[in-house]
Amino acid sequence: MDILVLNSGSSSLKYQYLNSVTGEVYAKGLIERIGIEGSNIAHNTKDYKTQIERDLPSHKEAVELLFEVLLDEEHGIIKDIDEIKAVGHRVVHGGPIVFPTLVDDKVIDTLEYAKRFAPLHNPGAIAGILGVEEVAPGKPNVIVVDTGFHADIPDENSIYAIPYKYYEEDAIKRYGAHGISHKYITMKTAEHLGKDVEDVNVITVHLGNGASITAVKNGKSYDTSMGLTPLEGLVMGTRSGDIDPAVVFTLGKLHNLSYDDMDTLLNKQSGLLGVSGVSSDMRDVEKAANEGNERAQLALKMFYNRVKKYIGSYMALLGKVDAISFAGGIGENSYFTRANILDGLENLGIIYDKSLNDGAREEKEITGKGSKVKVFITPTNEELMIARETQNIVENL
Numbered sequence: 590m591d592i593l594v595l596n597s598g599s600s601s602l603k604y605q606y607l608n609s610v611t612g613e614v615y616a617k618g619l620i621e622r623i624g625i626e627g628s629n630i631a632h633n634t635k636d637y638k639t640q641i642e643r644d645l646p647s648h649k650e651a652v653e654l655l656f657e658v659l660l661d662e663e664h665g666i667i668k669d670i671d672e673i674k675a676v677g678h679r680v681v682h683g684g685p686i687v688f689p690t691l692v693d694d695k696v697i698d699t700l701e702y703a704k705r706f707a708p709l710h711n712p713g714a715i716a717g718i719l720g721v722e723e724v725a726p727g728k729p730n731v732i733v734v735d736t737g738f739h740a741d742i743p744d745e746n747s748i749y750a751i752p753y754k755y756y757e758e759d760a761i762k763r764y765g766a767h768g769i770s771h772k773y774i775t776m777k778t779a780e781h782l783g784k785d786v787e788d789v790n791v792i793t794v795h796l797g798n799g800a801s802i803t804a805v806k807n808g809k810s811y812d813t814s815m816g817l818t819p820l821e822g823l824v825m826g827t828r829s830g831d832i833d834p835a836v837v838f839t840l841g842k843l844h845n846l847s848y849d850d851m852d853t854l855l856n857k858q859s860g861l862l863g864v865s866g867v868s869s870d871m872r873d874v875e876k877a878a879n880e881g882n883e884r885a886q887l888a889l890k891m892f893y894n895r896v897k898k899y900i901g902s903y904m905a906l907l908g909k910v911d912a913i914s915f916a917g918g919i920g921e922n923s924y925f926t927r928a929n930i931l932d933g934l935e936n937l938g939i940i941y942d943k944s945l946n947d948g949a950r951e952e953k954e955i956t957g958k959g960s961k962v963k964v965f966i967t968p969t970n971e972e973l974m975i976a977r978e979t980q981n982i983v984e985n986l
């Protein structure tokens with residue numbers, strides 16, 4: 590089934606038009622600077638590439654432009670908008686919605702409510718859905734939520750040790766994120782292992798600008814490093830990950846910082862960027878570290894050790910682990926990062942093969958001799974996962 594997948598941010602819209610069965614990607618691209626001067630689309634098909642600058646005051650105009658390039662007489666890949674069977678939208682936080690769901694007014698209201706948990710992400714997703722509803726009325730819109738896969742996490746791993754009433758009254762708990770990716774990686778890893786997904790225990794390590802790690806027990810999320818919001822857990826490009834919550838009120842009092850200031854500090858100014866002072870981008874930090882920049886070296890060590898700590902704790906939580914799978918821009922491409930995380934884990938039964946790991950960027954097993962736990966590079970494919978979930982919903986309409 591031919592599905593358009595949208596990943597809408599507050600000022601951006603990433604898209605893929607693909608076949609949900611074969612995975613063939615007909616077109617993909619990125620619209621940037623929506624609502625800001627200099628808005629543009631970078632659009633790619635198999636044999637055509639274009640970049641168009643146009644004023645795009647809102648997501649509606651962005652969606653209009655997207656349909657325009659898809660329908661373009663000369664270089665378009667569809668003749669009629671009906672060829673797009675449905676639109677699948679990535680939503681970071683579904684609040685109480687956990688399963689892929691056809692959008693109606695009630696769904697939009699729920700996503701509005703869930704904005705409190707993902708103020709950076711959900712408004713863009715809602716704007717993207719409303720944009721499609723305006724430009725292509727009647728086209729089925731399906732949301733696939735990143736928190737969905739983690740809805741199975743048991744209470745003992747998802748409820749915070751704060752007064753229970755905040756869970757009951759305000760729904761404060763660990764929702765996790767990157768669930769679409771963790772689910773995809775889990776399914777692929779089960780395939781590699783030649784087992785049914787419900788028979789595998791896996792640690793899925795998604796390392797991109799945002800980074801998270803999940804303990805998967807019998808194919809279901811059992812614990813994950815991101816929490817109420819995508820701020821908790823690993824050291825990320827600009828996010829701190831785990832810190833003592835007292836840092837918030839101590840720094841707040843010392844520097845007279847508001848909650849919004851602390852939000853910016855921890856979400857946008859921390860992580861690799863905050864420690865290294867160089868960049869939030871792993872390639873830049875690795876380069877600076879190689880050139881002798883000590884703060885970049887420190888940031889990298891912090892990044893590796895945080896992942897190591899989580900792997901160790903998830904080994905303890907799961908008891909038996911079949912495999913560890915690496916994904917995301919860093920997890921797939923930086924063999925240096927994988928090596929630094931995996932070095933020293935031999936006593937936990939995790940051994941990787943250095944020669945298989947070096948330089949590897951593709952889907953590959955990198956398990957070493959004598960390892961009890963298999964190690965894989967499993968490139969993620971969130972768009973395909975969203976397209977497949979969207980197809981499942983639309984088929985049953």
Ligand code: ADP
Nearest residue numbers: 796797798799869870871872917918919922923
């Ligand atoms: P996002 O979370 O935005 O989807 P990605 O999964 O695309 O992010 O990952 C982006 C990160 O991957 C950046 O930190 C980038 O530096 C890193 N990355 C990409 N290629 C490499 C590489 N060859 N070596 C090291 N890091 C890489």
